[in-house]
Amino acid sequence: MSVPEGAHAVTYRFTAYGDGVEIGTTLEFPLSSSPTQQPHEDAAAQSAAEAYRATIAAAYPAVPVHTSRTYQCRLPDSTWPTASA
Numbered sequence: 803m804s805v806p807e808g809a810h811a812v813t814y815r816f817t818a819y820g821d822g823v824e825i826g827t828t829l830e831f832p833l834s835s836s837p838t839q840q841p842h843e844d845a846a847a848q849s850a851a852e853a854y855r856a857t858i859a860a861a862y863p864a865v866p867v868h869t870s871r872t873y874q875c876r877l878p879d880s881t882w883p884t885a886s887a
Contacts, residue, residue, distance in 0.1 A: 807875070809873045810833055810875065811832050813831075815870045816855060819865070821862065825862075831846075833847075851871070
């Protein structure tokens with residue numbers, strides 16, 4: 803997945819529950835404002851997240867590891883809250 807326009811961070815969430823294991827971790831990686839650098843930063847963040855997930859899976863093979871990835875974005879020139887009529 804390419805980095806969405808306006809992204810300033812990517813967040814990975816991990817959960818692994820079962821067999822006496824209760825893991826809930828959030829890793830957030832800031833992204834620079836440089837569109838040429840963001841793909842490299844994003845790839846590094848994904849590699850780190852995959853390594854973390856692999857570590858959990860290896861330590862607790864009977865417990866499924868659930869993950870999600872979310873990009874935090876800024877929308878330039880957007881007003882909030884919007885005026886209601």
